[in-house]
Amino acid sequence: MKKRIKFILLSILMANLGLAQKSSISGFINNTEGETLIGAVIYDQISKKGAITNNFGFYSLKLNTGDSIKLRVSYIGYAVIKKQFSLKSNKRLNFTLHTVTDIKTIDVIAEKFNRKEVSSLKIPAKYISAVPSLTGEVDIMKAYQLMPGVASGAEGSNAIYVRGGSPDQNLFLLDDVPLYNVSHLGGFVSVFDNSAIKETSLIKGAFPAKYGGRLSSVVDIRMKDGNFKEYHGEFGISPLITKLFFEGPIVKDKSSFIFSARRSYIDLFSNMLTRIQYGKGNTAGYRFYDINLKLNQKIKDKDRLFFSFYTGDDKLSGNINFNESDIDMNSSVKAATQWGNDLASLRWNHVYSNNLFSNLTLAYTNYNFRSFFDAYVQQVYLVEDTTVNPLENPEELFKEDTTTASFGNKYDLAVFDYTAKIDYNWYINAKLEINWGGAYISHHYKPGETSAYMKTDSVDIDYAHKDVITNSAEIYFYAESSLQIGKWLFFDIGAHYSLYLVDNELFKSLQPRLSTRLKLSENLKFGASYSKMVQYLHLLPSIDMSSPSDFWVPATGEVPPEEADQFSINLHYLTPDNKYEFTAEAYYKTMTELIEMKQHQSFFGSMESWANKIEKGGIGISKGLEFLAKKNNGKITGWLAYTLSKTERRFENTPINSGNWFPFKYDRRHDISIFLNYDVTKNINLSATWVFTTGSSMTLAGEKFPALDFYVDDFGSYSSKEITEWEFRDAFIYSGKNNYRMPSYHRLDIAAKFTKKKKRGIRTWSFGIFNLYSRKNPYFYFYKKEKETNKMQLYKFSLFPVIPSVGYNFKF
Incomplete structure (x- = not known):
């Protein structure tokens, strides 16, 4: 049984590693101000493979050496960049994306390719700044x-x-x-x-x-x-x-x-x-x-x-x-x-x-x-x-x-x-x-x-x-x-x-x-x-x-x-x-x-x-x-x-x-x-x-009863003088x-x-x-x-x- 499980895991690993010779495309994706973009998508339209930038805007995509590559680089709210070439060896490519104002031109492949994580939420900056608040401050x-x-x-x-x-x-x-x-x-x-x-x-x-x-x-x-x-x-x-x-x-x-x-x-x-x-x-x-x-x-x-x-x-x-x-x-x-x-x-x-x-x-x-x-x-x-x-x-x-x-x-x-x-x-x-x-x-x-x-x-x-x-x-x-x-x-x-x-x-x-x-x-x-x-x-x-x-x-x-x-x-x-x-x-x-x-x-x-x-x-x-x-x-x-x-x-x-x-x-x-x-x-x-x-x-209390509190003097304070009155307070019973x-x-x-x-x-x-x-x-x-x-x-x-x-x- 153990040998069978090891064989299955090894087969899955080998299938994912692949036997063909590979070359990598890697680099950073930024906007025009130089800000790195987190979660930007670089996608090869021919092989249908892609990658997503990490928290520092870095990506790496490994494809077959010698293949024709048709890259599509996209990020929600930015214009798409397309680049076509033949991959002969490892290649370093940095991309700069430009913002767009026309909502119709926004690429949607990025949203579809980007895997939706279970129990994870992201709110675009546009909506965060629009949420009304008590103080008028964006929060x-x-x-x-x-x-x-x-x-x-x-x-x-x-x-x-x-x-x-x-x-x-x-x-x-x-x-x-x-x-x-x-x-x-x-x-x-x-x-x-x-x-x-x-x-x-x-x-x-x-x-x-x-x-x-x-x-x-x-x-x-x-x-x-x-x-x-x-x-x-x-x-x-x-x-x-x-x-x-x-x-x-x-x-x-x-x-x-x-x-x-x-x-x-x-x-x-x-x-x-x-x-x-x-x-x-x-x-x-x-x-x-x-x-x-x-x-x-x-x-x-x-x-x-x-x-x-x-x-x-x-x-x-x-x-x-x-x-x-x-x-x-x-x-x-x-x-x-x-x-x-x-x-x-x-x-x-x-x-x-x-x-x-x-x-x-x-x-x-x-x-x-x-x-x-x-x-x-x-x-x-x-x-x-x-x-x-x-x-x-x-x-x-x-x-x-x-x-x-x-x-x-x-x-x-x-x-x-x-x-x-x-x-x-x-x-x-x-x-x-x-x-x-x-x-x-x-x-x-x-x-x-x-x-x-x-x-x-x-x-x-x-x-x-x-x-x-x-x-x-x-x-x-x-x-x-x-x-x-x-x-x-x-x-x-x-x-x-x-x-x-x-x-x-x-x-x-x-x-x-x-x-x-x-x-x-x-x-x-x-x-x-x-x-x-x-x-x-x-x-x-x-x-x-x-x-x-x-x-x-x-x-x-x-x-x-x-x-x-x-x-x-x-x-x-x-x-x-x-x-x-x-x-x-x-x-x-x-x-x-x-x-x-x-x-x-x-x-x-x-x-x-x-x-x-x-x-x-x-x-x-x-x-x-x-x-x-x-x-x-x-x-x-x-x-x-x-x-x-x-x-x-x-x-x-x-x-x-x-x-x-x-x-x-x-x-x-x-x-x-x-x-x-x-x-x-x-x-x-x-x-x-x-x-x-x-x-x-x-x-909340459901009932109350009077309870003896403290001895107090005429001024309502603790004192060693003669006691002049008893002080009671309400005691509460909680269910x-x-x-x-x-x-x-x-x-x-x-x-x-x-x-x-x-x-x-x-x-x-x-x-x-x-x-x-x-x-x-x-x-x-x-x-x-x-x-x-x-x-x-x-x-x-x-x-x-x-x-x-x-x-x-x-x-x-």
């Missing part, structure tokens, strides 16, 4: 929230919950380097500046073997390389943000750069209002910024260097002074919360031969969070001087005395990684490609350092707690083969093997990856996949939406790595004219070793280790059906996405829901998204999105976790863009309306006691009514 995360299998979090947030996963289970890569925090403004704006982005993709299943470290998705974002020919720029302003983008050659046709910067200006207005209300020297505000820089250097034709840099930061701060003259009291409060990312990478591309390509990456990434609070109070008051005779010196009976008090706290956490990795692409022939590589990652976690103090005339308290800094090392290797058998069957078979060392404990993980696609006809394809993923870190969010205080901690022997197994099947149909596209997909995912914060626990201000504040060993199941219908061509384009899903979690033998199954907070049974894009004229564009989702789950479903959520957003070519560039005015019919969607619920009836009443809090926005952009 790729808002566009992906409109895709099937991708749920949004709280209203306005750009957090994504992919196939029942949590936000920490998404791997965000910027030029091959992970980013830990991808949100500004509490999740309303992402850190990705669309002006600097060349290509994005979201993988929610059928993960290629080179990816690892997260359970639910990979969001792979590639920055622009920079214009090799001439200088161009872009300036934009919206209700919240001002931004600048600039690119151009350092040495023409040899090196280039891009630079982009964004900054919010909310603090400029809030500081002004604070000074008006509280006086000069008082400030209170919030701001964020992003800076991207990329350098690109060609070294002959076989080598290229890339340097990528990103830094982003948020800061919420206040400095308020109070002077209450009527009671002779002076006080001041200073507070700030600051968080952000830093990223830097150096990448070296090398072409060893016409068939072998490599990329070496050295990278650093960092996420940090810092907060502090300081308060100072000084009060002057009169006290009786018992040494003075009131009859002899009544004017000296009372004298001034001063009391002071100061208190505050400080909190710091950070995580940073150093990475070295190598990736190889070996193009054996038109039907067989092998990719392999590996990496070493040095992880460093600073889970939290807390300090607090209180000083008065009679009290001096100072304490600090510091979690042990945890260092861990991760090594992984991967290999994957992309194999075509005949004309109709494609396989991607691979494995990701990792070693993770922490606290002298070694974790080993073999993660198989399998994906297959079967062409049932020229336009109909069936796909199936299986992936195993392992995650060596955890996130303890302080609140359910994306927040600045994301608390990253490592997997340890006490808190093991999370694991997931996912199966999916896929059916994809593209109409012969490429005008319509339909996709249906089903998935089933299991997750183990999940964690959850213990009830009434917080990682702030506590002397306990983080590992004692969580429940461990949770399991999860997510399953669903996804449908996507797209219209690709014409004046009106867009898509309809629908997801039917169910996600549950369980923490057995814990107090969480008494160890029983409960719905995940963002379990959405139904999720519908509609996006329409209408090119009225060449210069006028209209767009609209409508979303409908089943409401989120939340925990289960996430036992209540909020009402369904729905919203309509619209946008319009007016573009005009000016003497020195292109001007665009953008107008948008968020929540057009002002739907009062619930943000959260709370109980409040009615004064008249003394009964508890449940209230809904809605965050955003109808909100207009306007933006201005100028490209030069």
